[in-house]
Amino acid sequence: MDDRLERVIRQQLREAGKQFEEARRAYAEAKDDPDGDDSGADRYDLPTGDDGRARIVCRRHAERRAVAVDAEGRPSCFEADHPDCEGCAEDVRDGFVETW
Numbered sequence: 001m002d003d004r005l006e007r008v009i010r011q012q013l014r015e016a017g018k019q020f021e022e023a024r025r026a027y028a029e030a031k032d033d034p035d036g037d038d039s040g041a042d043r044y045d046l047p048t049g050d051d052g053r054a055r056i057v058c059r060r061h062a063e064r065r066a067v068a069v070d071a072e073g074r075p076s077c078f079e080a081d082h083p084d085c086e087g088c089a090e091d092v093r094d095g096f097v098e099t100w
Contacts, residue, residue, distance in 0.1 A: 040054070040068070040069030040070045040071055040072070040073060040074075040092075041053065041054035041068075041069045043069075043071065043073075044069060044073055044092050044093065044095065045095065046069060046092070046097070046099060047099050047100070049066050051066070052068075053066040053067055053068055054066070054067055054068070054069045054075065054092075054099075055099055055100050056075060056088070056092070056097050056098065056099055056100075057097075057098040057099065057100060058075075058077065058088070059084040059085075059087055059088045059091075059098075060077075060079075060082065060084035060085060060088070064100050065077060069092060072089075072093075073089050073090075073092040073093035074089045074092075075088065075089070075092065
């Protein structure tokens with residue numbers, strides 16, 4: 001098989017896999033909380049303060065923060081395409097984020 005064709009097929013399969021996972025996760029989240037009123041902090045089992053904000057340690061600035069977390073596991077201070085922020089959001093979703 002031609003190397004370029006093989007590369008294109010692999011890229012398409014990866015993209016299809018990502019779309020499938022996003023759809024599966026969205027379905028599971030909607031099934032668990034059909035009204036969508038569950039906060040991200042509750043969904044990802046993060047400690048919260050009295051105001052309901054998640055208490056996490058920011059990877060980017062190395063400081064304690066009380067932030068809102070959306071349904072996709074992104075803190076309100078999340079900045080797209082920043083490696084520390086992307087890693088933090090992944091850690092929130094995986095349950096390995098540092099908290100206080």
